[in-house]
Amino acid sequence: MKLALESEDIQKKFGHFTALGGVTIQVPRGEFVTLFGRNGAGKTTFLKIAATLMRPTDGSFRVEGIDIRKEPERARRQIGFLSHNTFIYRDLSAIENLRFFCRLYGADSSDSRLMGLLERVGLRRRANDTVRNFSRGLQQRVGIARVLLHDPQLVLLDEPYTGLDAQAVTMLNDMLDEIVKDGRTVILTTHDLEQGLRAATRVLIMDRGKIVLSAEAHDPEIRATYSRLIVTGARR
């Protein structure tokens, strides 16, 4: 079984505050993992460490078998990261944004390829429009195209549904289904239980920097733990 992501006793401390208190998980290739947890549980910190945006205080982390501490640049080639912030430049057009990121990733930046990517996210007709004039949902679509342009094996999504209207949510879900169909691994964090369970194969629930539940997506224990920890706010 090839692992897309493997973390061992990952810890992250900010001064005296422990954001992650030893997270150990193994995610096989092709899995769709949803990470639930209330605000401050450590979900975003975990994803940022996986994306090499943050250094863990302790522990080891591998993405597609690559140690992210020893070979962060190689690991980044395997990772696509999307958060509620799209990381795209509002003063550039959609196609200019993609062209810039293609150059950074050393990916094919030909117009035909970029237009194909924009077609996939339904933005072909607005390829040359400045992103500043896009709605939140349209900006998120450019963000999705940015995530996919270097063909990553591991897609990390941090609260991607935030601020999206129903149509944009449907589009994002269609894109996620395509990503899964391509055999890529997805790790999603969200507060929305139904969205999170929609395509998940496995669910992790975090609380105070630790994994408190790891279960198959159909396990009834998920809803009970979600309700107890996240809805009512009861502690472990």
Add this chain to the structure above:
Amino acid sequence: MKPVVAIIHKDVAIEFRNKESISSMLWFGLLVLVIFSFSFDSSGAGDVDIRAGLLWVAFSFAGILGLNRSLSMESDNDCLQGLLLAPVDRGDLYLGKVAGNLVFSLVAELIILPVFAVLQHVHFDWKLLAIAGITVAGTLGFVSIGTTLSMISAHTRMKEVILPVLQIPMTLPVILCAVTATDMVLKNETAGISFPLSVLGLFSIVYLTASYFIFEYVVEE
């Protein structure tokens, strides 16, 4: 070098579109020049030659404004994180940002310089060319450390205030050497100019090299 070129290209494209960085630096620098020129003429401080200092005050204030614009370009929509996700050595990302900031600063300064010459009665001869050379060296030192400091201040709440508070003391050696060298040129006393220029060059190299290696830690959350 490809990521460096890509970042310069991107920064220039954004500047062409919104025209925020160079125009704000230019107008601010010109305002400083004009206000100081008229203030000191009317106050009768003519015995003391403050021209070199005046020029570098204008360049420094305009430069800080430019660095703030550059910072807000990367802070908007968390674009800096997008850069950091790229499979590129973070030192190269730093060089790209330095190059972009250097280009914008030099464009603004090369427009400010002739206005300075007119207001301060400096002839358009070799002196102005020499000052332009000092400007390039001084600006390189200024943006080398300024780019790093702007990324440090990006993680703070009052980033627009923190940047000048960090920048001005850190670039003091660069500014002092540039002012000394400019003053020597303006006074036609260039015999010992190699010393301030050497120190200026040394600081620029040290700032550039040190920042290249520490940038990875600076941008980390």
